[in-house]
Amino acid sequence: MSMAGPRFTYDDYKLLPEDKRYEIIEGELLMTPAPNVRHQRVLMRLANKLYMSLETERLGAVLPAPTDVVLDHETVVQPDILFVSAARQELLRFDGAVHGAPDLVVEILSPSTASRDKVVKRKLYQKYGVREMWIVDPEAQTIEVCDFSGETGKHLAKESALTSALLPGFQMPLSDIFPD
Secondary structure, eight states, X not given: OOOSSOOOOHHHHTTSOTTSEEEEETTEEEEEOOOOHHHHXXXXXXXXXXXXXXXXXXXXXXXXXXXXXXXXXXXXXXXSEEXXXXXXXXXXXXXXXXXXXXXXXXXXXXXXXXXXXXXXIHHHHHHHTOSEEEEEETTTTEEEEXXXXXXXXXXXXXXXXXXXXXXXXOEEEHHHXXXX
16 A cells, blocks of 8 residues: 555554544545444344354354454454454553454455455455465355465355365354345
């Protein structure tokens, strides 16, 4: 990203008002509008299933947005959903943020952030060691599973089931995520 103005840091970020959604990507402060109802319904369905499958089994923490993920001092993002495995709970800090790369991040595309999510944030997540990213497209009713461990990703359509090598036993028909 090109920088024309001042570079923002996590220290600057913590001073921002809490009534808006912000991210810092490589020092650039970005404001994100509130997601639409369709986005939020997809988020709730998916987060609920992940919570019931993972957190109730004590496999780790499932957190929806807004949750700050501090990847470095000039990169703070808020994925729509994230999962930190039980073995890596030290990433969940007293300041309420996740410090380091979660095991899984989910980005649900919105018109205003789709390009940033699919290109910029995907590269950031891979660079900082996120193991897997799901890119959820409510309009197309598809999910792209990006396995950053070197395996090829997969594109899932509505008649498919969402599974993950990262989450053995997890399965969710896409028709449960996109019932409309």
